[in-house]
Amino acid sequence: MKPPVSPPALPLPQALSDEDEAALSDLFRKGTPENTLRAWERDLLYIAAWKRARFGAELAWPEEERVALRFVLDHAVDLSDTPGPAQEAALALIGAGLRRTLDCPAPATLDRRIASWRAFHRMRNLPSPFEAPLVAAARIKARRAAAKPRQPKSPRPLTREVLERLLATCDGTFRGLRDRAILMLAFASGGRRRSEVTALYREDIGTADFAARGLIWVRLLETKTTRKDEAPRLPLKGRAAVAVMDWITQAGISAGPLFRPVSQADRVLARGLRPDALRHILRHRLKEAGLPEDYATPHGLRAGFLTQAALDGAPLAAAMKLSLHRSVVQAQKYYADVEIEDNPATDLLG
Template identity: 75%
Template sequence: MKTALPLPSYAALSAEDEAALTALYTRGTPANTLRAWERDLAYIAAWKAAVFGKPLIWPEDDRVALRFVLDHTLDLTDRPGSAQDAAMELIELGLRLSLACPAPATLDRRIASWRAFHRMKNLASPFEAPLLKQARAKGRRAAARPRQAKSPRPIDRKLLETLLASCDNSLRGLRDRAILMLGFGSGGRRRSEITSLYRDDIGTEDYATKGLIWLRLLETKTTGKSDAPRLPLKGRAARAVIGWIEAAQITQGPLFRSISQSDRALPRKLAPDAIRVILRHRLRLAGLPEDYATPHGLRAGFLTQAALDGAPLAAAMKLSLHRSAIQAQRYYADVEISENPATDLLG
C-alpha cells in the first residue's frame, strides 16, 4: 500500500479558507444540533483530560477513540480502575449522571458529534477504522436495553381534549389552546418548532374560504431553510390559532409569547422549555400528575392517533416530517393490536 504524500503548500487551504469553510458549515447546521455538538465536545474533552491528562487533538488518535468506546460500553459501578476514576471525575463536574453504562444512543450521539468536528476541520475521523466500527457494533449489542419512550404516554385525541377543556378564554387560555392544537394537528411538532414560529410563518390566504391556514417551518430537525415545508392546519386547530392571533393583536414578531400576570401578551418569544411548563400547568388543571406526559407526547400522540384512525403511515409522515419510516412505524407498532383498524375489515 502506498503511503499518501502530504499536499504541497499551494494545494492546502489557507487559514482564512478554513475559517470560511467552518463558518459555512456552522451556518448550515440547526442551532439545536450545534448546541448538542458543543455539549458533547465538552464531555469528550473532559473525559480525555481525566483519562490521559491531555487535550483533544485533530485528528484524534485511534487508540483514544477505541478507549472512549470501551469505557462507555461498560457498567463501571463495580469496576475500580482508571475508567471508573475518570467517570467519577465527570460526575463531579456534572457531565455524567452515574457509573452505569450509558445508553447506546448516547454513545452514538457523542461519537457523531466528535465526527462532525472532524468533518468541520476537513479531517478523517478515527471512527471510520474497521476496528472502531466493530467495537461500536459489539458494544451496542452488549449494552442494548429496552427502548424508552420520550413521553410516558402519547397525547392522543382523548387526552388532548382533556387538556383543552382546561383552557379558558383568557389570553393565557387562548394561547395554550392554540399551542396544543397546533402542536398536535400539524403533525406533532417539536417544542423548538412551535416556539420558533413567527407571525409571518402563518399563511391565512385560504382561511376565509377553506378554514385552512398554512405553517411555514423554516428549520426543523430534518429540514433546513432551503427546503422549509408548508404544512396545513385545519378546522378547530386553525380557528384556535387565528383566535389567539386576533385576541393578542399579533401583526408581526413571535407567534407565541409570554403572558404577563395581568393577562397581557408580551413582545418576547417563548423559550423552548416553556412548552414543558405550559403542558405541566394544563395537566395539573386537568387533575393529572405533572409528569403524566411530556411535550414529545404531542408528536407521539399524533402518530398514535393516526394509526388508531387508520391513516396510512406515508400520509402521517408527510405531516410529522419523519425521514425514517422505521422510526415512524414504531408508533404504529405501539398501538394495541386489538385497536388496530385492520381487525375490523369484516365489520
C-alpha cells in the first residue's frame, strides 16, 4: 500500500475577488435563482484555486485556451496513480477542502464547472476558450472516457403504494400531522424538491378555494427552473389538501414557515425546517413502515410522482406541468423506466 501523500501547503484563495463578487451581485439583480448563484460561486472558487495551484497565477479574462485545455485534461483522468503537476494541484485542492479525492470527477461535475466558467465570460462579453475546436474536442473525449451508467438520485421511486405505507405510520400527534402533510404535498404537487418544500411559508399557501372546492394553491417563489418573478402556483387537492390544512389548523400556523420542527414533547417550534429535514423525516417514516432507511431519498418523491403518472396513464405533458420539468427528455426517463407490462397502453382492450 502506498503511503499517504500530504497535500502541499500552497496559498489558495479562500474567497472571491471584489470583481467576481461584483459580478455575482450583478447576476443576482438580474433575477438569477439563488441556488444557481451559489453553484456558480462554488465553481468559480474551485476554478480560481485550481489555476493558482496549477499555474501559480490568477484567473485571466478571457482565459487562455491552454489553461482551459489543461483544466479539461486534468479532470478527465484518475490522478491516484499519476504523480506530477496535476496530482499536486489536486492534492492542494483537497487540502483546501475544495476537492474530496484524486478520483476522476463525474462528467456532469466537469460540465457544470465549465458552464460556470463560460457564464462568467459571457457576463464580461468575452469569448470563452472552451469554444476553441481543440478544447471542445477534448471535452467530448473526456466525457466519453469517464462515462458511467446513469445512477438515479434515489434508489427507488416512492410510488403511491409505498407512500401509502409511509402515511399509515403518521398518527395524530403534531409530528404525525406534519410528516403526513409534508410527504403528501411533496408528492402530490408534482414531486417537489426538498429545498422547495422546506422553504415554503404559510403565505405561500392559498386556501380561499378550500371550503368550496377542497383545493389549495401552493406558490413556489423559486425553483431550479423558475425565478422569483415567475413564481408558479400549483394546485393541491383531495387528501393532500386536507392533510396540509389539518397541519395548518391544528398547529396554529398563521404566518411564517409552513413546516416546522416538532420537539420531543410534541411542541411545534417557531423556526422553519432545515433544508435536509425532509431526508430525516423520510428515513424515520421508512423505518416506521418496516422498510430500510436507505430504501429511497427525498428525490424518490419526485421520481415517484412521475413514475406513478406513467403507471396511471397520465400524459407526459400533463405531469410536466406539475413537476415543472423543462426538459422533455429528462422527464421522459421516468416514463421509460416503467416496466413494459405495467404500461397502461397494454390494457387498451381490457
